[in-house]
Amino acid sequence: MNQAANAEAPARSAETIVVDDPNMNPIRVAAKDTSVYYGQKQALFDVSIDIPERSVTSFIGPSGCGKSTFLRCINRMNDTIDGCRVEGLITLDERNIYDPSLDVVELRARVGMVFQKPNPFPKSIYDNIAYGPRIHGLATNKSELDGVVESSLRKAGLWEEVKDRLDDPGTGLSGGQQQRLCIARAVAVSPEVILMDEPCSALDPIATAKVEELIDELKENYCIIIVTHSMQQAARVSQRTAFFHLGILVEVGPTEHIFTNPKDERTHDYITGRFG
């Protein structure tokens, strides 16, 4: 096991290939030489990447390549894992998110997250959305809260489907609706960044299409980062794509470039289904 890891060491020191995009929006999230360790084991090696606002960036790569690990660094979800250590610098609007003076709860309101499996709270549809704004004090009275709930559900394209049954449990919705409910819940606290960890892998193609349509609309206002195993999905929804392999960021660039003419052999082999 250790021998195999050593044999691959030279490849890990290789620099990330960055393909510039003159039309890229201003940077919202930036990482510099970020490494992540789970105990003794290093899971991520010196990842540096700029992620623009108001656009979708997708992370692709084989299982265990570190893409979800890196995603979870961006809202410090890794803090909750024992023995997990993050080195390097990650900034949100040029502020170090690992700065000890930074309030993690506030960070997670600014950086929302949607998971692979829809995980609505065992509460009503209304309360699923209202929970965040309530604890963050984003609404002062009931009518304001009603407004936030409605606008969040509208942004998630769910309002028309649930407006007459806001008191029904969120868990009673279909899988696709639950996932859009979770997106509405993330949107309700007015985040700047939305992280999505394989948001469609548990959904059927119709529900997937609806979530993708939603991602496309949300990118007008948010910085969205999506981890996906579906390369077609990455190609469809994202403007930039980053390819991770064995804990290193191999290549990042405009999505059309990654999928039509990748520069790195590993990227090429992965996206064309040649990985042994």
Add this chain to the structure above:
Amino acid sequence: MTDHIVSSFDDELKDLAVKITRMGGYAEKSLIDATYALHRNDADLAMRTINADEQIDQLEHEIEEQAILMIAKRQPMAADLREIMAAIKLSADLERIGDLAKNIAKRAVAIQSQAGDKKVVLGIEYMSRIASEQLKDVLDAFIQRDVHKAMRVWKRDSEIDAMYTSIFRELLTYMMEDTRNITYSTHLLFAAKNIERIGDHATNIAETIYFLCEGEQLREDRPKQDASSFTPADYEPEAG
């Protein structure tokens, strides 16, 4: 390049390339036969060439269907996607080359009873030889994925253009000398034009090979020497 995890994908890609190569072989043969038939007044060969076009068309359909199925089934990316797109484009160019060669063969049948100036036919035959060399080289470049070879074909096309312009002028002169030459000369003019078009398709193929190998479109402008389109209506052949 390493093989795909799904080995049947590799088989399909290979099969596609084999079909393109076979189609290219047929197109090349059609051009050579049609020109030979024109040169030697061989109506039989001309008829065979006309009939042979069907197999080129058939292959084009097969390639197109197979390519569409592969896109639907495999969702190809990067080099695989370019390979399939190249197959579609190449088969369209080769199908046109087949049609143009067939048209030359038809003209060979049409003019076989007419005696004409052999000098012009020789010029056309020479032009055709260059065009079939170009076609052969560009098909080799496809098989070998040799972008430099493809680019040499691409640059050489101006030679065919220049020859076409000279044949065009020669035929105009010939028609002016005696109006009875017009039918015969017009057929030859179209035959020459067809060969010039075949040369253009060979350069299209070269451009596709560039895209296939390099992953980006060729942006340069090709040197052109076909001046016939700019010949004024009051054209007077030079004395002598």
